[in-house]
Amino acid sequence: MTTTIEAATAPKRAAKRPEHGPGSKADGWSRRFPLLPALVFTFIVTQLPFVVTIYYSLESWNLVRPGSRHFVGLSNYAQVFTDSQFRQVTLNTVVLTVGSVLIAVALGLLLALMLNRAFPGRGVVRTLLITPFLITPVAAALLWKTTLLDPTYGLVNFVLKPFGAGHTDWISSFPLTAVMMAIVWQWTPFMMLLILAGLQSQPDDVLEAAGVDGASNFAIFREITIPHLRRFIELGIVLGTIYLINVFDQIYMMTQGGPGIASSNLPFYIYQRAFLGFDVGQSAAMGVVVAILTTIVSTFALRLIFRTFSGNEASA
Amino acid sequence: MSTSTTTPAGPSAAATDSEPRPRKSSTGHVILAIVSWVVGIVFFFPVLWMVLTAFKQEADAYTSPPKLFFAPTLDQFKEVLSAGAAPALLNSLFATVVSTILVLLLAIPAAFAVSLRPVAKTRDVLFFFISTKMLPVVAAIVPIYVVVNEIHAVDNIWTLVVLYTAMNLPIAVWMMRSFFLEVPGALLEAASIDGASIGRTMREVVLPVVSPGIAATALICVIFAWNEFFIAVNLTAAQAGTVPVFLVGFITSEGLYFAKLCAAATLAALPVVIAGWVAQNKLVQGLSFGAVK
Secondary structure, three states, X not given: OHHHHHXXXXXXXXXXXXHHOOOOHHXXXXXXXXXXXXXXXXXXXXXXXXXXXXXXXXXXXXXXOOOOOEEOOOHHHHHHHHOHHHHHHHHHHHHHHHHHHHHHHHHHHHHHHHHOOOOOOHHHHHHHHHHHHHOOHHHHHHHHHHHHOOOOOOHHHHHHHHHOOOOOOHHHHOHHHXXXXXXXXXXXXXXHHHHHHHHHOOOHHHHHHXXXXXXXXXXXXXXXXHHHHHHHHHHHHHHHHHHHHOOOHHHHXXXXXXXXXXXXXXXXXHHHHHHHOOEHHHHHHHHHHHHXXXXXXXXXXXXXXXXXXXXXXXXX | OOOOOOOOOOHHHHHHOOOOOOOOOXXXXXXXXXXXXXXXXXXXXXXXXXXXXXXXXXXXXXXXXXXXXXXOOOHHHHHHHHHHHHXXXXXXXXXXXXXXXXXXXXXXXXXXXXXXXXXXXXXXHHHHHHHHHHOOHHXXXXXXXXXXXXXXXXXXXXXXXXXXXXXXXXHHHHHHHHHHOOOOHHHHHHHHHOOOOHHHHHHHHHHHHHXXXXXXXXXXXXXXXXXXXXXHHHHOOOOOOOXXXXXXXXXXXXXXXXXXXXXHHHHHHHHHHHHHHXXXXXXXXXXXXXXXX
């Protein structure tokens, strides 16, 4: 809205100084100038390496065998797609990402509903709830691996003992679940904050009118709150997916992707190939495949962010 | 709290309730309040446990059932610091602060050029910035490593500064843009009628309005840079290792001793927890690229 008003007033402003009017070359460059440093920097640091990755992916190149480097075309990709480990790891990535995101969103929704009502000390409870999100992931993963999930001295088994599950070795028996616990613990607060922002942006008068009309709390929740929250939940899902596809710290600290590749996801597997196997060509090809998969997800994300939240630059 | 009698929604309860929804018994309120507190404490408990364990002797950390009361000690913190935590903390501090300053220097003008005085293809520019965040780092780390290795910048703190700047810049541009868009158009109009230059308009009209936004953006960048591990573990070693890298090395050399590693983890997490508590109202805005306020 605001931009359309500005756009309408712009010609009037320009009329005073026609030599710098919008659309003129001088004006265009004076507008572009503040943007250029950030744009050029970002392009060089984030885009060029990726272009180089594509180039590497067409080569056979192992860092520990100097002189082995040569052009092989698409054969790295052929190997990636016939690699059964790669398929397993891709599946792990999907399970880990989708599982963590959905559980975190569900818990986050419950916590947000809880925090959306007034009670004594609400601010303190909110601060307690967001803290897991702030803990350095490496430190949090370490905490889960040791003091929380240790089979003998861990808090989780201590709590589960009365229920007859007190001796589970989570890290070796359920590595993917263990990693997921640590991730969900850290990401639930983010989902909660996002959905809470949604709840608090509900127009009060609509809720009030529904209450006056005699709608039950549950009816209000189902008919008004849930539709209003939909875009916030969707945004939580896409943002969570983008961040969690790339999870690395928890896997590195808790399981090292093991046992075997049972808890490896794509970033961890590529890391192993590149920095422990020194196989540049293969890991580059996998990197390209992951980037394509992420791009598909993020296209949805971008569309969502642009469409439902920043509709106001349609005129730009 | 003590008056948990089962009175139906009294006028006093209705008066203190800011919620527009009627018909809630005060008992219900008390129970929900207690449940909320319990849930909050359960979520927070692992953090509390980490801090408590950090003050234990190892013998107190390995007990079943776990000990809640013990004679506190600073021994573990002393050991962590003598094992080289200080240089790692300084490295993290340097990489975090310098990259955040660079991010702000680059992002503020850029955000201005995609909000108040927009360039021709604003939408494409914004799309470009955000899409770089969605490209997995792992897909670019090999060439980055090769180049950094070629110019002998492995294990150099400036390498991290450059990469962290690139990592946070898109978020900062989006966040700062959302703050710039909050500047009232009337103020800008008035400044332009007065014939103020762009520089003066920025300094005297825009910056005072967006300065809380700059602080929030900086805090978000600090949190991300401090917690970053993947780039640091691949591109640093003994010289430029940051706190997360130190943590890994520490448990590798010292073994998994609960109290000691909790002390190390507490030191690692503390600065960002404080920054996050300060910035908690802006966390969502940062992580959703300014989409949600």
